[in-house]
Amino acid sequence: MSAAQDTVERLRREVDLAIQRGFKGVNYLTSGAPEVGQSRKDVLATRGTMRLYHYHPLVDEVYRVPVLIVMATTNRGYILDLAPGNSFVEYLLKAGYDVFMLDWAAPVPAEKSLRIEDYVLDFIPECIRRIAKETGETDVSVAGYCFGGVLSVLYTALAGEEGPKNLVCFTTPIDFKQMKLFQNWSSQKHFDVDRLVDTYGNVPPEMIHTSFEMLRPASRAAAQVTLWDNIWNDEFVRAYRQLDRWGNDTLPLAGEYFRQTTKELMWGNKLFTGELVIGGKRVDLGAIRQPVLHVVAEHDHIVPYEAARHLIPRVGSKDKTEVILKGGHVSLLAGANAARRMWPKLDEWLGERSI
Amino acid sequence: MSENADNKGGKKQERPKGPLDAFRDLVGQWERGVNQIANEAMGNEQFSKLMHGATSAAAGAKAGLGEAMERYLATMNLPSRADITSIGERLQAIEAQLNRLTEIVSTMATVEVAPSSLALKPKRTRKPPARNSGAKS
Structure with missing residues (x-):
């Protein structure tokens, strides 16, 4: 093909795409929100902000040890169950795991007094009791995402012998001083967290959402351009809308929990320094003796590797592994790259420890 | 995010x-x-x-x-927002109490139905597939 023919052909393709963009663009604007979280599940327990789901097994024979996924308190758990064929939960179910999820509803004003203690010493243990009752198994693997990972670490460190059989963390911060932008924004010198919590009660979701967006202020606009460019591609648009819906679906944070997180972790960095006290007990990462897997993302703009890398060296477990994978804070767990990179890696590690 | x-x-x-x-x-x-x-x-x-x-x-x-x-x-x-919130708090306390009672009742019921409900659940005997050794990350 000559250069002139090639140019004509490429122009013709671009005109085709432009026409398709017009049609599909109208379709995009008029269609409803994408369905998410479609894996069949029972709601085993609800109490205020706490939701415990049990997903219906998809195989006849499951691993003995059930898995409890602990979702981050800022976002909805359906990021891990976006759509059939694009769902971490579905992948685990097909791989033979009995999957439970501790998800969060927006805390109501009356829950503004919830503290980290409520999450670590009440919600997680209650879920584990419910799972034991449901499955007849006393062992459970706990897998926490982002701040859900922090809660899982705190629970495991404080539970001692009664803790989970295995601990899996995804992008879990330990050294909060390394979350540079969040550190600057929550600077003790300028940020009056008491006034914020005393005024609002629970921290509004818009505030949480804006702080995440501000980490990469140009990315929303760039994503819109990329969407327009790919709007002819149904698969791209479907996945974009699912992720976009989730990204905008931020939860408020319980006021006292936020105040405590700011003062103890962001200002005091006490999980890192070993001075954090929860429910009257000091949190000692060295007390974690269970097998631990920490999966971190190479390009995580929310929890940079410098903030996450201290977990594995500090836990007291002999069986401990850190896996660094390509991807970002969300794409580590959800989407096509996660399906190819992280999900099989987790299955490989967890399967042999779930019998 | x-x-x-x-x-x-x-x-x-x-x-x-x-x-x-x-x-x-x-x-x-x-x-x-x-x-x-x-x-x-x-x-x-x-x-x-x-x-x-x-x-x-x-x-x-x-x-x-x-x-x-x-x-x-x-x-x-x-009523102000604070009044409504206070009612909400009291309702939540009632809800928590109800949940505790429900749990006690369901525990008593579970004892009776346990054998049949367990029979419907998948076997918990799965073993991981054999993998090639040396494939470490």
Whole structure:
């Protein structure tokens, strides 16, 4: 093909795409929100902000040890169950795991007094009791995402012998001083967290959402351009809308929990320094003796590797592994790259420890 | 919780090459450049001071407005947000109590139905598939 023919052909393709963009663009604007979280599940327990789901097994024979996924308190758990064929939960179910999820509803004003203690010493243990009752198994693997990972670490460190059989963390911060932008924004010198919590009660979701967006202020606009460019591609648009819906679906944070997180972790960095006290007990990462897997993302703009890398060296477990994978804070767990990179890696590690 | 635009959406590899490729590269460069400059700007103390000045002003305005609204509602003999929240708290305490009672009742019921319900559940005897050794990350 000559250069002139090639140019004509490429122009013709671009005109085709432009026409398709017009049609599909109208379709995009008029269609409803994408369905998410479609894996069949029972709601085993609800109490205020706490939701415990049990997903219906998809195989006849499951691993003995059930898995409890602990979702981050800022976002909805359906990021891990976006759509059939694009769902971490579905992948685990097909791989033979009995999957439970501790998800969060927006805390109501009356829950503004919830503290980290409520999450670590009440919600997680209650879920584990419910799972034991449901499955007849006393062992459970706990897998926490982002701040859900922090809660899982705190629970495991404080539970001692009664803790989970295995601990899996995804992008879990330990050294909060390394979350540079969040550190600057929550600077003790300028940020009056008491006034914020005393005024609002629970921290509004818009505030949480804006702080995440501000980490990469140009990315929303760039994503819109990329969407327009790919709007002819149904698969791209479907996945974009699912992720976009989730990204905008931020939860408020319980006021006292936020105040405590700011003062103890962001200002005091006490999980890192070993001075954090929860429910009257000091949190000692060295007390974690269970097998631990920490999966971190190479390009995580929310929890940079410098903030996450201290977990594995500090836990007291002999069986401990850190896996660094390509991807970002969300794409580590959800989407096509996660399906190819992280999900099989987790299955490989967890399967042999779930019998 | 936005990530790089490349991480949103599904596969893009099938898109044919075209004259807009230069524009796409430009968008990518613009995104990276603006994010980098903004992160540098937002990482200094002055930004933190300005940001919290605005947040404090908004919180102050909200508190002032809340007090005025509360006085107005009291005059109109209507419940304030604080009153509704207090009712909510009491309802939640009742709900918690009900949950505890439900749990006790279901525990008693489970003892009776356990054998049949367990029979419907999958066997918990799965073993991991044999894997090639030496495939460490």
